């Protein structure tokens with residue numbers, strides 16, 4: 066057998082190194098596998114990965130200022146905003162030139178809108194001046210300092226110039242700071258005044274309520290999943306259909322049904338008043354607040370908790386319980402020490418699913434949440450579709466994504482993602 | 489009911505019936521008495537109701553009718569966790585989320601035993617099955633045979649007087665199974681525990697048990713020590729089920745002095761021992777064990793009946809020779825002979841005469 070031992074690499078029958086011919090054989094397999102999933106990959110790339118990347122990019126994109134006001138930014142380079150003095154004439158001249166070009170290209174409103182997010186009021190200064198400056202002869206009409214201030218005394222405000230200088234970069238942290246209730250001042254990030262803070266509260270509320278909803282789903286779903294896993298097949302199938310029944314009706318219909326049930330003149334209040342548990346004058350406020358959102362969302366997300374728990378419980382052999390009892394354990398001990406620990410992976414899977422769905426939920430909080438029960442997603446939607454501040458919407462979305470990933474990581478550290486089973 | 493129970497009876501089934509669906513009886517009129525310390529095996533084909541009997545004894549199924557007594561006390565209304573019966577399951581049912589030591593400690597913990605005493609007992613139980621070094625492992629890190637031992641240790645660790653085992657060796661390979669069979673009987677006798685053991689493997693039943701109860705169709709067909717069961721089966725089901733068996737069909741001609749004259753269907757007459765035939769004219773199945781058939785004339789008893797036979801196949805199996813014959817129209821007649829130096833090897837096509845002692849040839853129900 067000694068002649069087989071050799072110093073060089075192992076060779077295949079045709080003399081090529083074994084490693085290389087193995088890699089070649091595997092490459093063909095991989096390529097074929099890749100071709101099979103190529104359509105799906107392309108689909109995901111176009112509809113998921115690219116939009117997410119675009120969102121992340123928009124949350125820091127600030128090219129518009131640089132694009133529209135290049136000369137002004139150059140002229141402001143040497144200006145010290147800390148001096149509280151208006152910049153030199155050169156900056157005004159550059160602004161006039163930039164503004165004229167921008168007004169002709171109709172881009173001045175865009176930069177106005179961008180800067181207005183940071184310093185409300187700027188938009189009207191830009192818009193009003195743009196119309197006039199269009200007619201100026203920027204080569205010879207100077208000096209511009211007095212001329213511009215005369216045109217609109219907004220140009221005489223040092224804060225306006227500070228804003229332009231602060232947001233002159235191609236990338237900005239402004240949207241992200243805004244999303245955590247801060248802003249870029251002349252000397253770095255600072256917390257916004259109390260009356261302008263909303264996002265932190267909302268983010269914390271979203272997390273807190275999602276947790277409450279997840280726990281409610283665990284409490285309500287666990288017994289149902291247990292029944293599903295332990296009833297004889299025919300009854301279990303019927304129950305499973307009942308669990309899945311909500312999926313057959315539109316989400317909107319289900320949420321509206323909760324409105325009818327929960328409102329002050331609604332079915333639940335009417336019943337309580339009729340029984341005499343609640344005074345007619347003090348009907349319970351069950352909707353348009355946090356409670357309404359929690360009730361409706363627990364109902365809507367419950368199947369996502371039950372199904373993973375059920376599929377895990379199905380794999381727990383009933384002989385474990387019998388074994389425990391034969392060893393002297395009462396029904397409760399057998400459940401708590403033997404059955405429950407084995408069902409934890411199902412709870413984990415259901416919780417992750419429900420929590421992630423809840424954190425990003427939008428329709429239900431919008432319909433039954435009022436002002437006190439809305440989620441961060443409702444504000445994201447507002448910025449994307451109503452206010453047009455896509456940058457801020459994107460920053461909020463990115464933060465939400467980061468928080469979910471962080472929680473997922475924490476979960477993995479504490480419980481271990483290997484312990485999550487979907488069946 | 490105390491008067492009805494046997495004095496030294498430890499486990500008793502009295503007229504027990506069980507139905508799951510209210511239409512079919514899975515267990516029909518079961519009567520069984522076991523003394524303390526006995527190793528009893530329930531043997532029978534799949535679906536014959538063995539597991540059901542065990543589960544009724546353990547308390548996981550309730551008897552539809554009848555009385556089950558443990559140590560003279562009716563346990564019909566005692567919940568399983570208060571019966572104090574150890575159990576070994578076919579799939580072992582070791583708790584996957586606990587270590588081996590935690591698994592063994594579990595029955596002691598639910599009995600509120602102190603920590604040091606628990607550790608002491610767990611250690612002793614692990615040593616007993618020679619698994620002392622494995623306390624810290626998880627069940628999934630053990631081989632099938634090792635899991636088997638742990639399941640056994642766990643059923644014994646709280647020192648029950650009665651241990652039930654439902655096909656505990658079913659998942660093991662043959663060699664390991666034989667080793668474990670030996671170890672289980674050894675342990676049971678050493679500890680003096682009473683064991684009810686369920687299997688569908690007759691070799692296992694014969695080698696391990698003090699007594700075997702053969703189940704079929706929800707009834708005990710025969711309950712006897714292994715040698716009696718093999719040598720004196722009381723009906724043709726038991727004769728067929730236990731060991732290899734040759735059957736010849738015929739009609740009883742006459743019964744005299746404990747010897748029945750049977751006319752086989754091809755007209756030949758043979759002498760048999762009447763077991764459950766009583767009248768001439770009755771149909772019968774005659775049962776002869778393959779190793780009790782003799783073809784060497786010198787070894788045949790004087791006056792023994794002989795039959796003509798044709799050799800169809802000769803199989804060399806090492807320690808024995810197995811020869812298939814055609815006898816009285818039956819092509820599946822098997823004889824077994826020891827591989828000894830003076831033994832003749834039969835050739836296919838050869839015509840021989842075979843015979844046996846009348847007491848080895850049993851006339852059973854048709």
Ligand SMILES: Nc1ncnc2c1ncn2[C@@H]1O[C@H](COP(=O)(O)OP(=O)(O)O)[C@@H](O)[C@H]1O
Pocket residue numbers: 508509514532533534535536537538539540541
């Ligand atoms: N939980 C049950 N529900 C309904 N029928 C059952 C149940 N358990 C067993 N049976 C039926 O009872 C009969 C005997 O089963 P079992 O006691 O498991 O037999 P064995 O253990 O001898 O194979 C079988 O026909 C089986 O189908």
Ligand SMILES: [Mg+2]
Pocket residue numbers: 538539540
């Ligand atoms: Mg069984």
